[in-house]
Amino acid sequence: MLQQTQVGIVLPYYKDWLRRFPNFAALARASEAEALHAWQGLGYYNRARNLHATAKIVATRHCGHFPKSIEQLQQLPGVGKYTAHAIATFAFDRPVAIIEANTSRLLSRLLDLRIPIDSTAGRNALWNAASTLTPKKAPAAHNSALLDLGALVCLPRQPKCGVCPVKKFCRAKNPKSLPIKRPRPGTKQLVEKHAFVVEHDKLLLEKSPARWRGMWILPPVKLDRLKPSSLPHPIYTAVFPFTNHRVALKVFRQRLRKIDNGKCWFPFRKLDSIPIPSPHRRAIDALLGLNVSSVHAQR
Ligand code: SF4
The missing domain is CATH 3.90.79.10 (Nucleoside Triphosphate Pyrophosphohydrolase)
Known part of the structure; x- marks a missing residue:
C-alpha cells in the first residue's frame, strides 16, 4: 500500500484490509472484486490485484507459508527487487540492501553521486553502495535507520546537516542539488x-x-x-x-x-x-x- 502513497492516507486502508483479510488464506478465498473494493480510493489498483494473486500462490504453491528466499519472493506478482529485499530484511532480518526514494537521496548525497540515480549506472552505484554498507548483524535495524535518516533528516529541500549523525562521512558539497534525476516526460x-x-x-x-x-x-x-x-x-x-x-x-x-x-x-x-x-x-x-x-x- 505504501508504494506511491503516503503513510497517513494508507493507515485506515491498512487497518480495514487486515480486518477483512487477516491472513493470506482469507485473501485467497476472497474474489478479486472484493479485494478491489477494499482498495477503492487508494489508486494504483494493480497492487491489489497482485496482492490477491500472491495470496492465491501462497495458498496453493507454498502450502500457506510465505516464501523467504529472494528468488521466490521475486517470482510473486508485482514483487521486484526493492519489495523482495524490503520483505526479506524487515520480515526475516536478512542482510540485504534496500533502495527506495529516501535511501536513494541519502546515499546519493553521502557519495556525492553526480550521475542520474534513475539511470542504470546510477541505480547500480546505489545498490552496490547500499549492499556494501549493510551489516550481517541487525540488518533490519540498519535499513530502518537509513529510511528514517532519509525521511526525517536528509530532507529533499532542506537537509538538516547540522543535526545529521552521519555528517562526518558525507561527501556532498551541495546537498540540495542532489539527487540528480533524468528529465521527466511532460504531462x-x-x-x-x-x-x-x-x-x-x-x-x-x-x-x-x-x-x-x-x-x-x-x-x-x-x-x-x-x-x-x-x-x-x-x-x-x-x-x-x-x-x-x-x-x-x-x-x-x-x-x-x-x-x-x-x-x-x-x-x-x-x-x-x-x-x-x-x-x-x-x-x-x-x-x-x-x-x-x-x-x-x-x-
Ligand atoms: S550531512 Fe546533510 S546531506 Fe549529508 S547525509 Fe546528512 S543531512 Fe544528508
Whole structure:
C-alpha cells in the first residue's frame, strides 16, 4: 500500500484490509472484486490485484507459508527487487540492501553521486553502495535507520546537516542539488468521455477492460463523429491525475440503445458495495447525490 502513497492516507486502508483479510488464506478465498473494493480510493489498483494473486500462490504453491528466499519472493506478482529485499530484511532480518526514494537521496548525497540515480549506472552505484554498507548483524535495524535518516533528516529541500549523525562521512558539497534525476516526460492531456444512463433506480456501468481492470466505470462513449455544433453538453466534468497524464473526465447523459457484453445495471443502493475507481465514484455521487430528481425527470 505504501508504494506511491503516503503513510497517513494508507493507515485506515491498512487497518480495514487486515480486518477483512487477516491472513493470506482469507485473501485467497476472497474474489478479486472484493479485494478491489477494499482498495477503492487508494489508486494504483494493480497492487491489489497482485496482492490477491500472491495470496492465491501462497495458498496453493507454498502450502500457506510465505516464501523467504529472494528468488521466490521475486517470482510473486508485482514483487521486484526493492519489495523482495524490503520483505526479506524487515520480515526475516536478512542482510540485504534496500533502495527506495529516501535511501536513494541519502546515499546519493553521502557519495556525492553526480550521475542520474534513475539511470542504470546510477541505480547500480546505489545498490552496490547500499549492499556494501549493510551489516550481517541487525540488518533490519540498519535499513530502518537509513529510511528514517532519509525521511526525517536528509530532507529533499532542506537537509538538516547540522543535526545529521552521519555528517562526518558525507561527501556532498551541495546537498540540495542532489539527487540528480533524468528529465521527466511532460504531462500529457487526455479527454475521456463517458455515458450516464439511468433506468428507474438503476445505473448502467461497464467492467473496465483496461486501466481499472475488474472495476466498474461509467461506460465510455464515442462522440467524435458528431459535428462540434451538435455535441451535447457534459453534465459533469472533472480533472484527475493518472501517472504522467492529466485526464479531463466528461460525462454525458445518454439514452440506452443496447446493452453489450461487459455492461450491467446496478441499483443505486448497491453502488457502495462494488469496486468503482475514485474519479468515477465522485462523478456518480455528484450526479446521483445532488441531482437524483432531475436525473429522473430528464431521463
Ligand atoms: S550531512 Fe546533510 S546531506 Fe549529508 S547525509 Fe546528512 S543531512 Fe544528508
